[in-house]
Amino acid sequence: MANASVELPPARYDHGGDEFVFVELDRAMSLEANFKAMAITSALQEENLEGVLDICPSNASYLIRVDPDRLHPAELVRHLEGLERSVAPLAPDKAVRTRVVDVPVLYDDPWTHETLMRFRDRHQDPEATDLEYAARVNGFASVGELVEALSGSPFLVTMIGFVPGLPFCYQMVPRERQIEVPKYVRPRTDTPERAFGYGGAFAVVYPVRGAGGYQLFGLAPAPVFDRTQRLADFEDGIVFPRPGDILRYRSIDRSEFDAIRDEVERGTFRYRIREFEFAPAHFLTDPDGVNAQILEVLYR
Amino acid sequence: MTTIKTAMPGVIYRRPSPEEEPFVREGETIEEGQTIALVEVMKNFNEVKADQSGRLTRFLVEDGDEVAISQDIAELED
Amino acid sequence: MSTRSGEVVVVRGGLHTTVQDTGRDGYYSLGIPPSGAMDRFSYRVANMLVGNPDGAAALEATYVGPTLEFTDDRRVAVTGASAPVTVNGEPVPTWQVLEVRSGDVLEFSMLTAGARLYIAISGGVAVPVYLGARSTYTLTGLGGFEGRRLADGDRLPLGEEEIADPPRVGSAVEEALRPDLPDVALLRTMIGLCSYRVTEESMRVFTSTEWKVTKDADRIGYRLHGGRFDFVDREPPHGAGSDPANVVDLGYPLGSIQVPGGDEPIVLLNDAVTAGGYATVGTVVSADLDRIAQAKTGDRVRFESVDLRTALEARADRHARLERVRRALREQGAHA
Numbered sequence: 001m002a003n004a005s006v007e008l009p010p011a012r013y014d015h016g017g018d019e020f021v022f023v024e025l026d027r028a029m030s031l032e033a034n035f036k037a038m039a040i041t042s043a044l045q046e047e048n049l050e051g052v053l054d055i056c057p058s059n060a061s062y063l064i065r066v067d068p069d070r071l072h073p074a075e076l077v078r079h080l081e082g083l084e085r086s087v088a089p090l091a092p093d094k095a096v097r098t099r100v101v102d103v104p105v106l107y108d109d110p111w112t113h114e115t116l117m118r119f120r121d122r123h124q125d126p127e128a129t130d131l132e133y134a135a136r137v138n139g140f141a142s143v144g145e146l147v148e149a150l151s152g153s154p155f156l157v158t159m160i161g162f163v164p165g166l167p168f169c170y171q172m173v174p175r176e177r178q179i180e181v182p183k184y185v186r187p188r189t190d191t192p193e194r195a196f197g198y199g200g201a202f203a204v205v206y207p208v209r210g211a212g213g214y215q216l217f218g219l220a221p222a223p224v225f226d227r228t229q230r231l232a233d234f235e236d237g238i239v240f241p242r243p244g245d246i247l248r249y250r251s252i253d254r255s256e257f258d259a260i261r262d263e264v265e266r267g268t269f270r271y272r273i274r275e276f277e278f279a280p281a282h283f284l285t286d287p288d289g290v291n292a293q294i295l296e297v298l299y300r
Numbered sequence: 301m302t303t304i305k306t307a308m309p310g311v312i313y314r315r316p317s318p319e320e321e322p323f324v325r326e327g328e329t330i331e332e333g334q335t336i337a338l339v340e341v342m343k344n345f346n347e348v349k350a351d352q353s354g355r356l357t358r359f360l361v362e363d364g365d366e367v368a369i370s371q372d373i374a375e376l377e378d
Numbered sequence: 379m380s381t382r383s384g385e386v387v388v389v390r391g392g393l394h395t396t397v398q399d400t401g402r403d404g405y406y407s408l409g410i411p412p413s414g415a416m417d418r419f420s421y422r423v424a425n426m427l428v429g430n431p432d433g434a435a436a437l438e439a440t441y442v443g444p445t446l447e448f449t450d451d452r453r454v455a456v457t458g459a460s461a462p463v464t465v466n467g468e469p470v471p472t473w474q475v476l477e478v479r480s481g482d483v484l485e486f487s488m489l490t491a492g493a494r495l496y497i498a499i500s501g502g503v504a505v506p507v508y509l510g511a512r513s514t515y516t517l518t519g520l521g522g523f524e525g526r527r528l529a530d531g532d533r534l535p536l537g538e539e540e541i542a543d544p545p546r547v548g549s550a551v552e553e554a555l556r557p558d559l560p561d562v563a564l565l566r567t568m569i570g571l572c573s574y575r576v577t578e579e580s581m582r583v584f585t586s587t588e589w590k591v592t593k594d595a596d597r598i599g600y601r602l603h604g605g606r607f608d609f610v611d612r613e614p615p616h617g618a619g620s621d622p623a624n625v626v627d628l629g630y631p632l633g634s635i636q637v638p639g640g641d642e643p644i645v646l647l648n649d650a651v652t653a654g655g656y657a658t659v660g661t662v663v664s665a666d667l668d669r670i671a672q673a674k675t676g677d678r679v680r681f682e683s684v685d686l687r688t689a690l691e692a693r694a695d696r697h698a699r700l701e702r703v704r705r706a707l708r709e710q711g712a713h714a
Contacts, residue, residue: 014570016631017661018689022571029617029626054406056629058653059617063629065406068664068690069697161409161629161653164518168627168653175616182620183655200655201617202627207409208518227520238520239408307488308393308441309675310593341675342394342440342596366593368676369441370488 005284006030006175011084013077021064021076029170029201032090033060034158035280038244039089040080042096049079057243058159059168059202095279100154100246100298102272103205105196106257107131107147107218112195115188116216122186130215134181134198149179150217151251153291155203157241165207165225165239169247172283172291187213194220196249203249207239221252221260222269230267246276246294274298303360303372306348310341312367314359329355330376337361337373354378383449384536386499389483391528393442394596397503399435401648402511402521409652412632413513413521416597416648416671417494419696420458423551423703424498427455427475429544434502434537435512437528439495440596441674443486444528446497448478452536453500453547456484459492459672460559474550491559493674500544504537515649517598543712550710555703561677562588563669565645565662566684566692571634572625572657580607584643584659588678592642595675597649602679606641607659619655627655633662635681645670663689665696 012024023040026033034057041057044064051071056063066076088094108131120126125133135146155169162168171178183199188211191197195206197214204214207225224241226234233240241247252260263269274297283290306312314322314337324336332353338345350356354376361373388395398421401414415421415438425434437444443461448454456463456472463470464485470476478484486495505512505523514522523534573581589602609622618624623638630636630646636656637643645662647670662670663684673679684692 015568015686016571017568017633017663018693019664020631028615053403056407058628060626061628068693073686159653160407162651164409166409200619227518341593346393366676
């Protein structure tokens, strides 16, 4: 895998009107592009620059919201170009402290099944379920094999957004093992809260009920968004996931799903979270080894 | 004779849903506050209500027409 | 002066009336848009008129004004869209400092121009500050008054007046300093972001078309109709998805214009999704977001390609206009 590393093009700097600066690191998704987005935005975060209102790392790009009355957007671009030159996301000694989290998912659950059956006319393959379709187009012999692949290796939270708390997650496997599915032909008008979806090369958990275009694979019993902040994991904020988190979408059965739902209802649920020292360069040379280590730390 | 106007722009519907009967037919007598149509705007269906009682003689819009603020929707005879 | 009850009664909520201020900063990266007043100029002037500090929470009403009954003495101002306004049935002017007493009822007739009314009340609407702002974000029900639009019978808390010498009652903003509310709003736009996805010809069509505002136009975004975009052929990049409009999901600037199906572009506004996987072709400059906020369903808008310098000049112009209003109000004398 060491020689398969992705070469990124030079970043493209652009203005989103006078209040935003958009920086495209690559048009294709890669862990390399995301590591670079994270490294630059973390560096900027630490600088606490006057006039920077929002710093949004994205999958293969990032977006900065600026107050042009306090910081000239062109000056911000020059500053970001400097950061691009100075940060070295793939330096051998570069490591970031992050969280590894166990996120249980009931794959092929009855609730998302009911929803996806209602919207077959908006799907590429009205005769199959979303899981059956995704297994087929990705060359898996069965839905079980697809679920094993999804559940087997962890995902990196590469962006939060769309709606409050929605994590875009990219699986931490080499590109040739990435699962990719198209989005619905026409978006659904309904998606259950906590649905585990997949679109392009990204897995998501829908924080709230609403429209959506991702393939529906399952349902998470625990929330990623909690406006009431009732659960302990939401003490510091209404959104649980953070960019850079490593999530493992572990396949669970119905009885575990019900047990977790019960804990969530009673307000006692806590995610299994472990601290992890993540070294991007090391990961890219030995993804399977690092993933094994991540799971070992998580369930130790 | 007066008219009933819409306070909001959007797309007007004379029935609660495509399968149902119209709220009011031409020639019927209506009460003040009665819903005569819906205007769809901002992803909501909003009721257009009669601001006085009378006999609704004529609708001035068709189902599915785009309407503007203060446009006449129907004619009303006291 | 009567005793302060610190409340205003919402007799009728109107169609979509929410509590808004300058919006929330710092939560975009969690998927929480800034919200806030959509026509920032009109909102700011309303606060100035009643002597509120910049950033006090006011009401924003879309298409249908609310009916408000006051329960103590306040100064009130109405700005933004044009509509006949009455207090206890008597016509009163907009863009002017009004005085109301306990029991007075402020009411609106149908709008005659524009889309959004701003109603500032001295002391400001004192809903709790949530994530740094009093703005309402109705999509997930946070901020503002219970996270929702106002309903008949709501009672809104009002704050204490803070400024020592507010403008005199009757002080007005002259016509020339108010926004024009044209039938076709010109939106200066910085082309870019993912405009590489659509053909040059489509971008020419984009800036030469008069787009019609559809019924799907709200605080989240404005869907427009009138032309179509053709996409450049390509092999989809890894992770983007197969639709020609898809890009690897990225952050959306407020004011950016996305082209999901190619036929109906959507301008993303204060309550919009913060990110997604559709190509965006440019961003409306901040000063002209005020203009689109006053465009209503059925109106037309046009996009004009400008550079950063023009965008910043437009912003400076708006700022200068606000300062002229401030000065003019000061010259009309302070409240006794």
